[in-house]
Amino acid sequence: MAELLIKGGRVIDPAQGMDRRADVLVRDGRIAAVGRVASKAKTLDARGLIVAPGLIDIHVHFREPGKDAEETIASGAAAAVAGGFTTVAVMPNTEPPVDTEAAVAFQARRGAEAGLARVLPIGAISVGRKGERLAELGAMAQAGAVAFSDDGDPVRSPRLMRTALAYAAMFAKPLIAHCEDKELAGKGVMHAGLWSVKLGLAGIPAAAEETMVARDLILAEAAGGRLHVAHVSTKGSVRLIREAKGRGAPVTAEAAIHHLVLTDEALAGYDTNLKMNPPLRGAEDRDALRAAVAEGTIDCIVSDHAPHAAEEKAVEFALAPFGIIGLETTLPVLITKLIEPGVLTWPRAIAALTCGPARVLGIEAGSLAVGRPADITLIDPEAEWTIDAARFRTKSRNCPFHGWRVRGRAVATLVGGAVKFRL
């Protein structure tokens, strides 16, 4: 009987409304007790640390199959545990895309082989992510897909989207929608606003996101399926989601960490490591997102970890691919920019990284309740350090936070009771 005692930490488990000094006893990979525990088990001293349920990031891109040089499932899973994440859900925009039972099974197997963070595949909604024919959602669900999404190529046809929402409901899986009207977005490469006008870069208007959020909310309510809105980036989207939730609509939502801490102003130097889609928006949008996370309109915070080779990013701004990495920076940036200044409380921030995303996917994770798998993240909230992309576990370096002086980081990550990362 393998036992481990995590002793004397501040246990924050929002799923149980818990925030107090306590010990956590792990036995055979599961939580055996939380409280004052007397045990002769091997002890992990957690004094001065925060003991949280293992963090969950439901929006990451690993590049396997297709672009293994940018990220494999193993390298991505290593980056995940180094950043404090015990569970990640991977988007299906690989080459070829994950649109079959076999592809889902392949990713799940690769994740198991890596034996680091739990890797949960997200299947494509349509065959080839082309938005034409529905993929075999049922078979993919049976193979382990936790949700469905066409990722950055949102389903254009409202009829297909309605069908997919209704069909996925049979398997109790959400559809994750990257809400973007590609025609309104046009050739845009950054947020349409003062800064795009100033920099002479084509803009992606907020309306490109908001019109699709509105459409998908209406379709979800009509079809009875569950909708999860990916990386909400605008004030208007927040308003639409808040209203829909108020009506009891079956909708959840996420915000990416960079949208919570950066604005389009940061693009003044044309740094392609600040180019992502949806783009960094204005200060009003950032503030609306912060309020939405604080009040719970937004259920979870994600990294939208999107690795790209250095040479792909070392080009003219308009030509660079969208996307930045984030698994190893999300937690310290969150602590430094949102918790320390008092934008989010510790319990609320931890909820957005644990029980919030677990509820979105309907998975048994994100809590330290007795009997649950012992996925645990130990956080040192005081550690001061400088982010150095050269030391990342991820294979890519497209990180806008390189060189930031931050406070707080994961110092140990346990998956199923086993230590998978130790600083």
Place this chain on the structure above:
Amino acid sequence: MKWTQRHLLGLEEYSAEEITRVLDLAEEFRAIATRNDGPRDDLRGKAVVNLFFEPSTRTRTSFELAERRLGATVVNFDVATSSVAKDETLVDTARNIEAMGIDVVVMRHGCSGAPQLLARSIAACVVNAGDGQHEHPTQGLLDIFTIRQKLGRIAGLKVAIVGDIAHSRVARSDLHGLTKLGAEVYFVGPTTLVPRAFASLGAKVCHDLDAVLPEMDVINMLRIQTERLDEQPFPSVREYSRLFGLDAARMRRAKRDVVVMHPGPINRGVEMTPEVADGSRSVILEQVTNGVAVRMAVLALVTQAGKSL
């Protein structure tokens, strides 16, 4: 004054003093800018490459004359037959050229921000000859130079820039330069081509040319780029001309000494009628002449950066 700017990426990065310094030096070069009686030696021993990723006749010719009249060794990098067609990146292209011992890169590029990328990647001086929809600083400088030459000052003047402001690098450079020197800049055009956000950059945004025309000291008519018309920013060229074109009837309501400019090439009959383009208030050809003098001044200054002038 000590000159510190090693590059000219945009007029946004230049102070009023620096812009005035360029204009004053251009004034000195103006007399010899059109003479071919042997080069000066300001750039003797220096090599300049004209790296043009977009077709350009007048800007490239103007730069080349400026470079030769200052005594530089000039290389023209022809994109059509280069390895750029083989998918070489801008940074690799630039590093390869630099490895041949180049002191100044003059670049025109279709992507906004490309000169910033170049300046970060190589040690040579970078002069922006137009980047995407961002800036065209030497055009801005020659516009300001021409206005100062005609009206004797910049401060207090009202300058209308009319047309497709949204996609215009000339409009942005003119705005930065003119407002720094104290002029009021009016951006005039259809709502679809003059975003309100320009007001936050210091421009007065206006959609009715006739309303502001009588007060203007300068009218700079931008070219309507026909390749943009598939986005349908306005219903037809005919309607655009009716609302925003400069013709004899409108000229009668303008100030008697108004200065009419155009960065070229003109769509005759669209932005302005031939009688206006060739009329007594038009300074379009003087702009072209001044362009050489202004570019000489820029090249002489950036290559002397760090030295006391």
